[in-house]
Amino acid sequence: MYKTLITETNILKTKSPIGPYSKGFLNLIIEISRFLKVNRIEVTAYVALLIVAGIMRFWNLGSRALHHDESLHAYFSWQLFAGNGYLHNPMMHGPLQFELNAALFYIFGVTDFTSRSLYALFGILLILCPLLLRDKLGRLGCFITALLLAFSPALLYFSRFARNDILMAVWTFALIAFLWRYLESGKNRYLYATAFALALSFSSKESTYFTVGILSIYLGFVLIFRNVHLIYKQNNLYGVPILNAILKVIAGLYKKLIEIRSLQNISRETSFLIVMWTISLPLWSGFISIFQVAGSNLVLASESGPNIGSPTGGGLVIAGVVIGICFFVGCVIGLRWNWRAWLISALIFYIPWILFHTTFFDNLNGVGSGLWQSLGYWVVQQGESRGNQPAYYYLLITALYEFLPLLVSLTAVIYYFKKKEAFAKFLIFWSLATFLMYTIASEKMPWLLVHITMPLIVLSGKVLGDYIKTQTVSKYVNVKNIPLALLTLAFLFFAWRLAFFGIDGNAGNLWMLVLLLSGLVLVLLGFGFLLRVDFYKSSLKVVVLTIVLILFGLTVRTGVIATYKNGDIPVEMLVYTQTSPDVPSLASHISTLELTGGSKPTVDVDSTSGFQWPWAWYLRDIALAGYPQYGQHLPSSMMEQEVLIIHSQNKLAVQEPVKEKYGEGIRFRHRWWFPEQTYRDLSLKKIIQSIFDRSAWVRSMDYFLYRDLNHNLSSEDAYVYFDDSEMRKFRSLELE
Numbered sequence: 001m002y003k004t005l006i007t008e009t010n011i012l013k014t015k016s017p018i019g020p021y022s023k024g025f026l027n028l029i030i031e032i033s034r035f036l037k038v039n040r041i042e043v044t045a046y047v048a049l050l051i052v053a054g055i056m057r058f059w060n061l062g063s064r065a066l067h068h069d070e071s072l073h074a075y076f077s078w079q080l081f082a083g084n085g086y087l088h089n090p091m092m093h094g095p096l097q098f099e100l101n102a103a104l105f106y107i108f109g110v111t112d113f114t115s116r117s118l119y120a121l122f123g124i125l126l127i128l129c130p131l132l133l134r135d136k137l138g139r140l141g142c143f144i145t146a147l148l149l150a151f152s153p154a155l156l157y158f159s160r161f162a163r164n165d166i167l168m169a170v171w172t173f174a175l176i177a178f179l180w181r182y183l184e185s186g187k188n189r190y191l192y193a194t195a196f197a198l199a200l201s202f203s204s205k206e207s208t209y210f211t212v213g214i215l216s217i218y219l220g221f222v223l224i225f226r227n228v229h230l231i232y233k234q235n236n237l238y239g240v241p242i243l244n245a246i247l248k249v250i251a252g253l254y255k256k257l258i259e260i261r262s263l264q265n266i267s268r269e270t271s272f273l274i275v276m277w278t279i280s281l282p283l284w285s286g287f288i289s290i291f292q293v294a295g296s297n298l299v300l301a302s303e304s305g306p307n308i309g310s311p312t313g314g315g316l317v318i319a320g321v322v323i324g325i326c327f328f329v330g331c332v333i334g335l336r337w338n339w340r341a342w343l344i345s346a347l348i349f350y351i352p353w354i355l356f357h358t359t360f361f362d363n364l365n366g367v368g369s370g371l372w373q374s375l376g377y378w379v380v381q382q383g384e385s386r387g388n389q390p391a392y393y394y395l396l397i398t399a400l401y402e403f404l405p406l407l408v409s410l411t412a413v414i415y416y417f418k419k420k421e422a423f424a425k426f427l428i429f430w431s432l433a434t435f436l437m438y439t440i441a442s443e444k445m446p447w448l449l450v451h452i453t454m455p456l457i458v459l460s461g462k463v464l465g466d467y468i469k470t471q472t473v474s475k476y477v478n479v480k481n482i483p484l485a486l487l488t489l490a491f492l493f494f495a496w497r498l499a500f501f502g503i504d505g506n507a508g509n510l511w512m513l514v515l516l517l518s519g520l521v522l523v524l525l526g527f528g529f530l531l532r533v534d535f536y537k538s539s540l541k542v543v544v545l546t547i548v549l550i551l552f553g554l555t556v557r558t559g560v561i562a563t564y565k566n567g568d569i570p571v572e573m574l575v576y577t578q579t580s581p582d583v584p585s586l587a588s589h590i591s592t593l594e595l596t597g598g599s600k601p602t603v604d605v606d607s608t609s610g611f612q613w614p615w616a617w618y619l620r621d622i623a624l625a626g627y628p629q630y631g632q633h634l635p636s637s638m639m640e641q642e643v644l645i646i647h648s649q650n651k652l653a654v655q656e657p658v659k660e661k662y663g664e665g666i667r668f669r670h671r672w673w674f675p676e677q678t679y680r681d682l683s684l685k686k687i688i689q690s691i692f693d694r695s696a697w698v699r700s701m702d703y704f705l706y707r708d709l710n711h712n713l714s715s716e717d718a719y720v721y722f723d724d725s726e727m728r729k730f731r732s733l734e735l736e
Helices: 019-036 040-058 068-081 096-108 112-137 139-151 153-158 165-185 188-202 208-234 242-262 268-291 314-357 366-384 393-401 403-415 422-440 446-468 470-476 479-499 510-530 537-565 582-591 612-618 648-662 684-691 694-706 724-732
Strands: 577-579 603-605 643-647 666-673 714-722
Touching: 040 112, 040 139, 068 096, 068 112, 068 577, 068 612, 096 112, 112 139, 112 153, 112 165, 112 446, 139 153, 139 446, 139 537, 153 165, 153 446, 153 537, 165 188, 165 208, 165 268, 165 422, 165 446, 188 208, 188 268, 188 314, 208 268, 208 422, 268 314, 268 366, 314 366, 393 403, 393 422, 393 446, 393 537, 403 422, 403 446, 403 537, 422 446, 446 537, 479 510, 479 537, 582 612, 582 666, 643 648, 648 714, 684 694
Parallel strands: 603 643
Antiparallel strands: 577 666, 643 714, 666 714
């Protein structure tokens, strides 16, 4: 039973200096609290969590150098804000983030801080999403889920990173919530909410196809299992020979399919599938580009050129026909199912989807690119295998950053194995299917860890809430159980010290070994004394909770170090390939320069190896910044610029021509990356050998705890040249 609902406090009943607007806000909070059936303690806990999470996501948000991809998203958002429009390009995923960013630029101005503000806001919004499933997660499980979402290293880092994966996390969570609310209530409003969430999701990123696929597979399994079980019961097939039973089941399933042709009196699972698929079916049409024959003149998805993923020639005709068929089939099925509900769902889906993809009718070609090229682009890009990571990449990076939800989720599989709880089984399926799907996909990047982490966290929150249970908290969180918690800490300490005895950098000796062994024995005797009558479940919960809290502390530490200390230093696997801090430092100097007369300097940036990014963002206010490609043929504008930024591989080509005017250039790191050779050659044999190699334990722990790498960071460098006549004072600039 829920505790007494929030009632109006005295501050609302009497005159108060906080004023009528604050009263209205408090009344709104109270009404929301009543709707969600939460009490004062919960409201206080969630408000405190949101404040902490907000500080963590917005504090010093613009300090880190913009990653290559971040600069693309920020620059084209700025272009839209500046009135230059936006053309949907699936290489940068959906258009929604650019339009929302442009709106933020309009309201708050164009800065590095505001370029990441959208993602920080969604990182906070994600923490509130568990409230949509509060009745399924339980009161305690809901808050634990929100807590884990707030402090997750991956979610924290990518809430401060200008990529749309954190937006996708919110849309995906919403889809999951609307699915379960519809399955329970059968109310059409949740189908309408699903349609809107799908529109936002398809307008954000193509990983929506993964989400729709995972939900469809789950619902398909539910329908098959339910009908097979029903046919078994109706035909009394228990004990019947297996071959006869299979034939009768197939016949029964066929009969069921015949019955549902009318699309009347169907299950809620089927209704949800109909809405999800029929309104989005035209967006799946580009999938047939997988049947494109290499070398033929029939191009369903271009593999090169400015419009990768688009059909050309006869492929345009086929694309148009396929889109038309998909739209027709979707309409027929939807209208036969429930014409009113389907039309409303379709309008709720297509109106925002068209508005976003056409940038509010400024780019009508966005309809075509959204219907076909979005999926076609990523179909042809699968062969690129961006990142080229090994199959175990996500297992490695998840264990490194999200070890808490990973371990708890593994125990959840055992905990719910014999329990008949559909939602828990779904969370296990969602976690496993997401992990497998992203592992199978050819592109593996650290920001995709967001999609893998979220279902693990929701499952962890659910199992911890169910295991601990709100009503039992007071029974084992008390003074009597403090010794048990301290003994657990002592056991872990002595076990740790013994495991690394003599190899952790401290010289081992016999007396220290005896002391550690004695301490461990005393701890075990203490456990025996406290549990001498029986191994009470409440005592086990104290031990488990102590271990979980230790892992949570390590999780917070990991997130803080990765986000604030090493945010743009690739000793973190999360950081991957990152713009060097040298770039914003140098950009700051260049942007503040003024020539005689107050004009800005002219700048040439060598675009070799994509070096125009992130410079295009950092030099956006310098109108005379150019991005020619240097090499064997030097651009004629070279000697006319006040500042030159040249890729290191082209230094020899330019050093003689520029020597007299610019002198020696200053070397700086443009981008640097994690030393991937440290994990790319892992094998089962090496892993087994490392288990028996105590020095390997030390190397692993040194990296896990301190990010201590025994490898130098690789970088791709550039040289900056300043015109002697105007900028001699910057010759002393030292970039670290």
